[in-house]
Structures are given as C-alpha cells and as structure tokens.
Amino acid sequence: MGFATDAIHVGQEPDPSTGSIVAPIYQTSTYVQEAFGKSKGYDYARTSHPNRRALERCVAKLEGGESAFVFTSGMAAIDSMFRLLRPGDHTIVSQAVYGGVYRLTTQLLVQFGLEFSFVDTSDAESVRRAVRPNTKMLYIETPTNPTMIVTDIAEMAAIANERKLTLAVDNTFLSPYLQQPLKLGAHIVVHSMTKYLNGHSDALGGAVILTRPADAEKIYFLQRSTGAGLAPMDCFLVSRGIKTLAVRMAQHDENGMTIARYLDDHPKVQRVLYPGLPSHPQYEIARKQQRGFGAMISFDVRTLDAARTLLNHVKLCSLAESLGGVETLISHPATMTHSSIPAEVRQQIGITDGLIRLSVGIEDADDLINDLDAALEKT
Numbered sequence: 556m557g558f559a560t561d562a563i564h565v566g567q568e569p570d571p572s573t574g575s576i577v578a579p580i581y582q583t584s585t586y587v588q589e590a591f592g593k594s595k596g597y598d599y600a601r602t603s604h605p606n607r608r609a610l611e612r613c614v615a616k617l618e619g620g621e622s623a624f625v626f627t628s629g630m631a632a633i634d635s636m637f638r639l640l641r642p643g644d645h646t647i648v649s650q651a652v653y654g655g656v657y658r659l660t661t662q663l664l665v666q667f668g669l670e671f672s673f674v675d676t677s678d679a680e681s682v683r684r685a686v687r688p689n690t691k692m693l694y695i696e697t698p699t700n701p702t703m704i705v706t707d708i709a710e711m712a713a714i715a716n717e718r719k720l721t722l723a724v725d726n727t728f729l730s731p732y733l734q735q736p737l738k739l740g741a742h743i744v745v746h747s748m749t750k751y752l753n754g755h756s757d758a759l760g761g762a763v764i765l766t767r768p769a770d771a772e773k774i775y776f777l778q779r780s781t782g783a784g785l786a787p788m789d790c791f792l793v794s795r796g797i798k799t800l801a802v803r804m805a806q807h808d809e810n811g812m813t814i815a816r817y818l819d820d821h822p823k824v825q826r827v828l829y830p831g832l833p834s835h836p837q838y839e840i841a842r843k844q845q846r847g848f849g850a851m852i853s854f855d856v857r858t859l860d861a862a863r864t865l866l867n868h869v870k871l872c873s874l875a876e877s878l879g880g881v882e883t884l885i886s887h888p889a890t891m892t893h894s895s896i897p898a899e900v901r902q903q904i905g906i907t908d909g910l911i912r913l914s915v916g917i918e919d920a921d922d923l924i925n926d927l928d929a930a931l932e933k934t
C-alpha cells in the first residue's frame with residue numbers, strides 16, 4: 556500500500572469485539588488471565604499493551620523497519636538506543652546534535668563508560684578520521700537541530716559497513732514521509748514522536764525503529780525492564796496524529812519553502828538555513844535523499860537584541876520550544892533548546908545569539924508572512 560494508506564490503516568484494524576473503527580484506549584495496568592499460564596497476549600501494561608503494539612506496528616511500517624518500540628519521549632528512546640552499547644564503546648555523533656542528546660551523552664552516559672566524539676558528519680573524511688578501534692556506532696541527525704546541516708546518509712552507511720559500525724539516524728526533523736534512512740542503509744532510526752509524527756503538540760513520545768532482530772530483542776528487553784514504554788493514552792494520541800501525517804507533511808513542506816524564500820529576500824535577515832534553498836551547502840544531498848525539504852528553518856537576525864525584539868513582537872507564531880505541530884512555533888536556540896551546550900561550542904557550531912528557529916505550521920502562509928513582516932519591522 557502507499558504511505559498515506561499505511562499511515563491510516565496499519566495497526567488500526569477495527570476492534571474485533573465491537574467493530575469500533577477507532578481502537579479503544581486500553582486504560583488498564585493489568586490483564587486478567589483466562590486460566591493458569593493462559594493469557595490473551597498481554598499480561599501487564601509496562602511490558603506491552605494493545606495501543607503500544609498498534610503504534611509500534613505503524614511506525615515500523617512507515618520507516619520500512621522490521622520492528623519499532625515506542626517510549627515516553629524522544630530522549631527515552633535515544634537513551635535506550637545508546638544502551639545497545641557496552642562500556643568502553645565509542646560513538647561518533649553529529650557535531651550540531653540536539654542539545655538534549657549532547658547533555659545525555661556528555662553528562663550522563665559517559666559516567667557508564669561510553670565514549671563520544673562530536674564530528675561534522677557532513678564531511679565524510681572527518682568521520683573516517685574519527686573512527687577508532689573501539690568505535691561501534693555512528694549517530695547522525697540530518698538535518699541538524701537548529702543548524703540544518705545535512706549529512707549524506709548513504710555515504711555514512713558505506714563508512715558504517717566498511718568499518719562494521721551501527722548507523723543510527725534521528726529522523727525527527729523530516730519524518731518518514733520526507734526521508735527514510737533505513738532505505739538508504741541505516742540500521743536504526745530514532746524519533747521524537749512529540750514532533751511531526753504526533754503533529755498536534757498534545758503528547759510526548761519517542762520511537763526506536765530497527766532492522767536487526769538482535770537489536771530488537773535488546774530494545775524490547777530495555778523497554779520492559781526500565782518501564783519507559785509509552786502509555787495507552789499517549790499511544791492513542793500519536794496513532795491518531797499519524798493518520799494525517801502525509802497530508803500534514805505535504806503542507807508543511809509547501810509552507811516551509813514559501814517562508815524560507817520570503818526570509819531569504821528580507822533585508823533584515825542576514826542568512827537563512829534551509830536545505831531547500833540552492834544556496835544551502837548541502838542542497839544537492841538534501842535533494843537526493845529527501846522527498847521534500849520540510850518546514851524547519853533557522854535564520855539569523857544578527858544580534859541578541861534583534862532576536863529578542865522579533866520574538867516579543869510575533870503574534871501568530873508562538874514563542875515556544877518544540878516543533879512539528881500544526882501551529883507555527885518560533886524559538887531562540889541559544890537560550891532555549893540548546894542552552895545546555897556550552898557557549899564556546901555553540902559559537903563553533905553556528906548557534907549564534909541572533910539565530911532564530913522556526914517550525915513552520917500549516918496555517919495560511921500569507922498570514923505567517925504578515926506576522927513575521929510586522930515583527931521584523933520592529934527589529
């Protein structure tokens with residue numbers, strides 16, 4: 556079936572006992588056994604429950620994976636994914652990775668003997684040079700949050716295969732509608748489902764999608780051992796959101812391009828970071844590996860003062876962290892999402908004080924332009 560059909564139907568079969576077209580929310584912690592040692596497939600909700608199974612089947616299908624496991628947030632999913640590693644293992648991570656991943660790896664996981672190097676993964680030579688005898692994983696985010704650097708996934712897969720590394724890709728910014736890393740050779744995909752997969756800013760969630768049964772076994776073990784699996788109500792909300800993923804992403808993509816072009820022409824905007832603009836350094840790679848360019852845009856208004864003025868004057872765009880919802884969100888990475896990255900590292904990777912991140916929603920693009928126009932006028 557096509558992507559939109561799978562998004563609506565996989566895992567969402569009508570309820571066999573009542574015919575309900577929407578799967579019920581199984582708001583229960585335990586499942587009564589028919590007889591000693593005889594269950595109906597579920598025993599205790601930490602281990603699994605029907606809403607979680609339904610969502611996991613759908614997400615695995617959309618990413619083209621063998622299996623998927625969903626967690627209470629993107630960070631819980633990413634944390635479990637890194638626990639596939641053993642003390643002493645080394646991972647190469649995209650330099651401009653999401654701030655939460657930087658914090659998790661450099662402040663927590665290092666305490667358990669894992670090693671990390673932050674490398675510009677858009678440069679294959681730098682990645683090759685960073686491989687050590689104990690390197691086991693290559694973890695990339697493409698495009699990166701918020702610097703929009705694109706990494707060539709197929710090229711990373713070639714390095715991973717050559718050096719026997721696991722290639723894991725954070726696909727949060729594009730969703731499987733616009734990019735499918737497993738088809739380009741990645742072994743694992745992770746998501747913050749809080750973003751485009753859910754799409755309505757009303758639930759948190761994370762996913763790990765796998766291709767290898769041995770990894771799946773370990774992730775399932777972790778999910779039920781740590782109790783970080785997603786709860787029924789949140790699974791229901793994300794599953795509902797996914798049903799409109801195809802139409803939402805098509806509109807996000809169209810609006811993203813319109814707003815990026817508008818900002819690119821604006822005299823008060825110093826630079827626009829959007830892989831859909833031919834001026835973007837990895838425009839050709841984005842064109843090759845993505846089905847569209849998405850709706851995440853970063854742009855620089857030169858100073859902290861100008862950034863503050865802009866953020867205080869937008870009305871339709873909401874000043875908030877997060878992204879991927881139907882409503883447009885605007886934020887200041889240096890003081891919000893990426894404040895856990897030390898100032899000197901932020902400067903090095905291009906998260907300047909004047910950098911603004913926009914998650915373009917699916918409102919009328921003209922209304923968004925009018926809002927940005929009025930606020931930019933004040934800067």
Ligand SMILES: Cc1ncc(COP(=O)(O)O)c(C=O)c1O
Pocket residue numbers: 628629630631653655696700725727728746747748749759760761877
């Ligand atoms: C690219 C990316 N990965 C992971 C995460 C973490 O997801 P969550 O906030 O659902 O834990 C985020 C959150 O902003 C993100 O932007």
